[in-house]
Amino acid sequence: MTIPNIVGAGLIVIGAGLGIGRIGGQAMEAIARQPEASGKIQTAMLIAAALIEGIGFAALFAA
Amino acid sequence: MHQFFRTHSCSDMRYSFLSKYLVAVFVLITGIVSAQSHEGEEVEAGAHDLKTEIKEYIDHHLLDSHDFSLFSYTTDEGEHKYIGFPLPVILWDNGLKIFSSSQLEHGEGVAEVDGNYYALYHNKIYKTDAEGTIKFGAHHEGDTHSEDAFGENLVVEDAHPSNEKPLDFSITKNVVFIALVGLLMFLMFRSVASNYKKSNMPKGLGRGLEPLVMFVRDEIAIPNIGEHKYKKYMSYLLTVFFFVWIINLLGLTPLGVNVTNNIAVTFALALITYFITTFSGNKNYWKHIFWMPGVPVPMKIILAPIELLGTFIKPFSLMIRLYANITAGHVVLMSIIGLMFIFKNWIGSPLSFVLAFTLSLLELLVAALQAYIFTMLSALYFGMATEEDHH
Numbered sequence: 001m002t003i004p005n006i007v008g009a010g011l012i013v014i015g016a017g018l019g020i021g022r023i024g025g026q027a028m029e030a031i032a033r034q035p036e037a038s039g040k041i042q043t044a045m046l047i048a049a050a051l052i053e054g055i056g057f058a059a060l061f062a063a
Numbered sequence: 064m065h066q067f068f069r070t071h072s073c074s075d076m077r078y079s080f081l082s083k084y085l086v087a088v089f090v091l092i093t094g095i096v097s098a099q100s101h102e103g104e105e106v107e108a109g110a111h112d113l114k115t116e117i118k119e120y121i122d123h124h125l126l127d128s129h130d131f132s133l134f135s136y137t138t139d140e141g142e143h144k145y146i147g148f149p150l151p152v153i154l155w156d157n158g159l160k161i162f163s164s165s166q167l168e169h170g171e172g173v174a175e176v177d178g179n180y181y182a183l184y185h186n187k188i189y190k191t192d193a194e195g196t197i198k199f200g201a202h203h204e205g206d207t208h209s210e211d212a213f214g215e216n217l218v219v220e221d222a223h224p225s226n227e228k229p230l231d232f233s234i235t236k237n238v239v240f241i242a243l244v245g246l247l248m249f250l251m252f253r254s255v256a257s258n259y260k261k262s263n264m265p266k267g268l269g270r271g272l273e274p275l276v277m278f279v280r281d282e283i284a285i286p287n288i289g290e291h292k293y294k295k296y297m298s299y300l301l302t303v304f305f306f307v308w309i310i311n312l313l314g315l316t317p318l319g320v321n322v323t324n325n326i327a328v329t330f331a332l333a334l335i336t337y338f339i340t341t342f343s344g345n346k347n348y349w350k351h352i353f354w355m356p357g358v359p360v361p362m363k364i365i366l367a368p369i370e371l372l373g374t375f376i377k378p379f380s381l382m383i384r385l386y387a388n389i390t391a392g393h394v395v396l397m398s399i400i401g402l403m404f405i406f407k408n409w410i411g412s413p414l415s416f417v418l419a420f421t422l423s424l425l426e427l428l429v430a431a432l433q434a435y436i437f438t439m440l441s442a443l444y445f446g447m448a449t450e451e452d453h454h
Contacts, residue, residue, distance in 0.1 A: 043286070047443065050436045054380035057387035 008063040016056030020049045117401035121394060126186045127237045127325055129164040133318070150239060154181070156190065156229035164233070181229070188233075189226040197224045237328065240320045244310050248302070279304050279438060287442040288449065296445050299339060303332060304438040311389060311430035315423065323433075324390040326382065333382035336441045341374070344448040377444055381437060388433050392426045 027045035031038045132147030149165035156179060166174035167183045173191060174181045182191045189197060255269040265273045279301055284293040307323060314321045322328050350356065352370040355363055396419060403415040 039282075040286075043282070043439070046432075046436065047439065050384065050440065051380070053388075054384045057383050058380070060387070061383070 012059045019052045127235045153232040154229040287446040308434035326386045329382045329386040333378040337378035340444045340448045347452045348448045
């Protein structure tokens with residue numbers, strides 16, 4: 001592993017972390033507003049987080 | 064203190080970010096407990112070997128192997144002893160060659176079958192001569208040099224052996240555990256299903272499994288595929304959910320199984336999802352890919368190849384996600400366990416232990432979550448493929 005690789009991996013993790021963090025935060029907010037819809041919100045949240053995670057991993061392999 | 068830093072200054076890049084974090088915590092603690100004594104020159108000399116050894120162990124763990132061994136140790140005479148059992152090696156090399164992997168002696172011996180010689184080099188089987196010579200020379204012509212299969216006299220680190228590689232159909236460790244989990248699931252669900260024929264009340268194992276099956280049906284299949292069509296896909300969704308989950312959980316036991324961090328396994332699982340999606344795609348699904356309704360014509364032409372590519376990317380991301388999650392989990396967990404042996408003191412090692420314990424609990428969650436995500440996304444793709452036109 002060289003230094004550019006490590007920096008790239010770090011950037012990917014920052015990006016993916018921000019994305020997943022935002023999804024989680026917004027989902028929390030949505031559940032607080034409408035607790036009865038929490039099941040649906042959780043499912044949608046997990047799918048979105050999984051998609052971002054997939055891109056993050058693909059980029060990590062490239063780095 | 065200084066000695067501690069010197070030991071770690073030349074540390075491997077792969078562990079350095081982890082160890083630096085731990086070093087920071089370590090400095091804080093030693094600031095309070097200043098009376099802590101360190102081991103001297105001995106550690107400094109041995110530290111590099113230990114790190115290489117741990118790295119090799121992790122690399123070895125991530126690979127599939129031709130035998131099943133729980134652990135190995137070195138005797139006082141310098142001989143490696145392995146506790147486990149060999150598995151059959153099946154090769155296609157101008158005819159079927161079957162022999163036991165005990166003949167390969169964990170990469171330390173040469174197996175002879177019908178006048179052909181085979182040896183292990185970095186967990187792959189190569190055809191060699193009677194001494195087990197591995198030739199290199201793929202990179203620079205005329206600059207060939209060789210080493211014996213036992214890993215001595217290695218000069219070039221990145222060289223690829225130019226020896227002939229026979230087609231390998233061996234029953235490896237991963238194959239054994241896939242078959243075992245398959246058998247286990249068959250027996251488990253067979254007995255549960257036969258109970259339902261007698262009465263609607265689940266008995267024994269069924270009491271534990273019923274909520275999980277219900278969960279896959281009510282939370283995964285019905286919302287994503289729809290009430291009318293979900294039944295056709297339930298068998299696959301349940302199979303893939305329980306298979307991935309059980310095999311992920313087995314990967315957390317000390318058996319050393321890691322089937323889902325073999326990319327070939329996740330590739331096969333994703334391929335099945337891809338085939339089911341493609342073959343159950345209705346007219347509406349294909350229309351949305353090749354001729355998206357409600358979009359201007361130039362846009363349709365741009366969108367068609369992107370959408371077509373998307374059908375391959377979806378199962379591809381399924382494959383990468385499962386593989387990368389499990390691999391990353393195993394690497395981090397074992398690196399932290401390895402830190403225990405690098406620290407070898409009363410502060411660092413318990414700290415690594417606590418960290419490893421917490422991470423193991425997290426991995427338990429990841430094992431279930433990845434099974435859920437895989438099933439969930441598969442169901443989502445099936446739902447997309449079978450959706451009726453609602454314009």
